[in-house]
Amino acid sequence: MHYAILCYHSEEVVTAWTKEQNEEVMGRLEKVRQRIAKEGKLGPVARLLPTTAATTLRKDRDAPLILDGPFAETKEQFLGFYIVDVADLDEALGIARELGEANPGGAFEVRPLAVYYPAGV
Amino acid sequence: MADLAWIDAALLAARPQAISALLRYFRDLDIAEEAYQEACLRALKTWPQNGPPRDPTAWLIFVGRNVALDQVRRQKKQEPLPQDDRISDLGDAESDVAERLDGAHYRDDILRLLFICCHPELPATQQVALALRIVSGLSAKQIARAFLVGESAMEQRITRAKARIAAAEVPFEAPGPVERGERLAAVAAMLYLVFNEGYSASGAEADRRRPFSEEAIRLARLLLRLFPTEPEIMGLAALMLLQHARAATRLDDSGAIVLLDDQDRALWDRHLIAEGLALIDKAMRHQSPGPYQLQAAIAAVHVRAVRPEETDWAQIDLLYATLEHVQPSPVVSLNRAVAVGKLRGPAAALSFIEPLEASLAGYFHFFGLKGGLLLQLGRGREARIAFDRAIALANSASEAAHIRLHIDRLMRESETSSAG
Numbered sequence: 001m002h003y004a005i006l007c008y009h010s011e012e013v014v015t016a017w018t019k020e021q022n023e024e025v026m027g028r029l030e031k032v033r034q035r036i037a038k039e040g041k042l043g044p045v046a047r048l049l050p051t052t053a054a055t056t057l058r059k060d061r062d063a064p065l066i067l068d069g070p071f072a073e074t075k076e077q078f079l080g081f082y083i084v085d086v087a088d089l090d091e092a093l094g095i096a097r098e099l100g101e102a103n104p105g106g107a108f109e110v111r112p113l114a115v116y117y118p119a120g121v
Numbered sequence: 122m123a124d125l126a127w128i129d130a131a132l133l134a135a136r137p138q139a140i141s142a143l144l145r146y147f148r149d150l151d152i153a154e155e156a157y158q159e160a161c162l163r164a165l166k167t168w169p170q171n172g173p174p175r176d177p178t179a180w181l182i183f184v185g186r187n188v189a190l191d192q193v194r195r196q197k198k199q200e201p202l203p204q205d206d207r208i209s210d211l212g213d214a215e216s217d218v219a220e221r222l223d224g225a226h227y228r229d230d231i232l233r234l235l236f237i238c239c240h241p242e243l244p245a246t247q248q249v250a251l252a253l254r255i256v257s258g259l260s261a262k263q264i265a266r267a268f269l270v271g272e273s274a275m276e277q278r279i280t281r282a283k284a285r286i287a288a289a290e291v292p293f294e295a296p297g298p299v300e301r302g303e304r305l306a307a308v309a310a311m312l313y314l315v316f317n318e319g320y321s322a323s324g325a326e327a328d329r330r331r332p333f334s335e336e337a338i339r340l341a342r343l344l345l346r347l348f349p350t351e352p353e354i355m356g357l358a359a360l361m362l363l364q365h366a367r368a369a370t371r372l373d374d375s376g377a378i379v380l381l382d383d384q385d386r387a388l389w390d391r392h393l394i395a396e397g398l399a400l401i402d403k404a405m406r407h408q409s410p411g412p413y414q415l416q417a418a419i420a421a422v423h424v425r426a427v428r429p430e431e432t433d434w435a436q437i438d439l440l441y442a443t444l445e446h447v448q449p450s451p452v453v454s455l456n457r458a459v460a461v462g463k464l465r466g467p468a469a470a471l472s473f474i475e476p477l478e479a480s481l482a483g484y485f486h487f488f489g490l491k492g493g494l495l496l497q498l499g500r501g502r503e504a505r506i507a508f509d510r511a512i513a514l515a516n517s518a519s520e521a522a523h524i525r526l527h528i529d530r531l532m533r534e535s536e537t538s539s540a541g
Binding site: 010011012013015016017019021049050051052053055066067068069075104105 | 173342395400406
């Protein structure tokens with residue numbers, strides 16, 4: 001079963017990290033990432049640029065409306081994701097818990113995938 | 122990261138919003154700052170035990186407001202009141218404050234706080250000091266060290282700035298669209314000033330002031346979240362990101378300036394570049410070019426060139442021509458002359474800058490460029506005169522050192538030619 005682990009955190013807090021704090025967090029996450037990858041359970045991983053770099057295309061009208069900024073104005077922002085290939089929800093939550101220890105604060109939404117095209121296929 | 126480091130990051134992130142909300146309640150910068158300070162102390166005491174609150178900013182505003190209210194009441198009654206029990210139950214009140222935070226208020230709150238720091242009555246040095254002190258929360262000591270002045274002198278500078286602001290009475294009503302636009306432009310200029318205090322530093326100062334650039338970027342991102350559709354704010358953020366991406370390569374180990382052509386492009390920060398390019402792309406869609414967007418677009422052309430030879434100088438020339446039109450200034454024209462020189466040769470660039478000499482007679486970079494162009498044309502003696510003028514006008518030891526390199530080369534060349 002494929003799950004997406006969607007990463008949410010307060011962008012204001014994350015962008016207030018010093019370079020050192022950022023590198024420390026990324027280093028810890030990288031260790032977890034490498035381990036899961038070695039077990040053959042990892043799909044694509046992405047860290048997104050800040051929501052200030054986002055553009056939104058509203059397609060609920062004709063012609064679609066292009067807006068600056070992210071779709072959702074929330075306290076915690078969607079900042080990145082992992083795709084994991086695991087046996088069940090428990091295993092996906094286990095990975096999420098481990099990633100959470102490496103990067104406390106914010107939230108992970110663990111959501112099963114309905115359709116999945118790996119890159120380049 | 123230890124628990125306390127997390128709390129520090131949360132407090133830093135909450136600071137602009139919390140202080141500006143407290144400023145709206147109390148209409149006094151000192152009271153707002155002290156209230157926030159006290160709320161932070163309490164956060165450091167209670168958050169490690171109870172975990173961080175659901176909405177740290179709302180918590181800080183609520184606690185800060187209660188602390189300050191208590192103090193105001195105490196001063197009135199001249200008798201002590203119980204402290205902690207008044208803020209023990211935060212449940213309902215916290216969501217109440219959070220609700221109001223989501224309202225239209227807080228955008229103008231933060232803009233007002235930033236605008237206060239760049240009030241037209243304040244000279245540039247005071248604007249920068251005040252913004253770093255109040256919005257970013259740097260201590261007077263930290264700021265003083267970066268500016269190489271004594272701590273008490275810096276404290277005086279900040280106190281004087283605050284007094285001027287209080288006297289100027291910035292209105293607390295929500296500004297109209299025109300006034301909001303004016304405030305935004307003033308704030309953008311102030312943030313770029315803060316950025317440049319970090320970016321333009323060289324030598325030993327560069328390390329001490331690097332956090333200023335990072336802080337300016339953080340505040341520009343904040344401004345962009347508040348005003349997501351302003352192309353000039355996108356341009357400002359992009360400009361800072363693209364310039365800061367090169368920070369690690371701008372100075373050599375001895376702190377001397379390394380020119381763009383000689384910088385190791387492999388060391389440029391790719392994350393900052395990606396973000397900067399994304400923002401300038403977004404801004405361009407608005408088709409409403411302004412000075413920050415144009416400068417960012419020029420920086421973007423530079424970072425897009427994998428090697429210096431691949432730089433699209435025609436594009437840069439065009440962008441500077443547009444900038445000259447939008448914001449006419451001899452300094453802009455001088456910068457355009459570099460592109461003119463690359464496209465049409467040093468003689469063309471030299472005649473391009475000739476009419477600028479009268480207005481740039483006191484400008485280091487004018488004579489640096491003039492000397493360089495004369496040198497390329499083989500007019501060594503005239504180049505020497507221009508370089509001497511440049512050194513006399515240098516703003517820092519590393520600027521002077523950079524010109525001296527040219528002069529040394531000139532001397533060596535004239536020696537070899539006379540010997541040969």
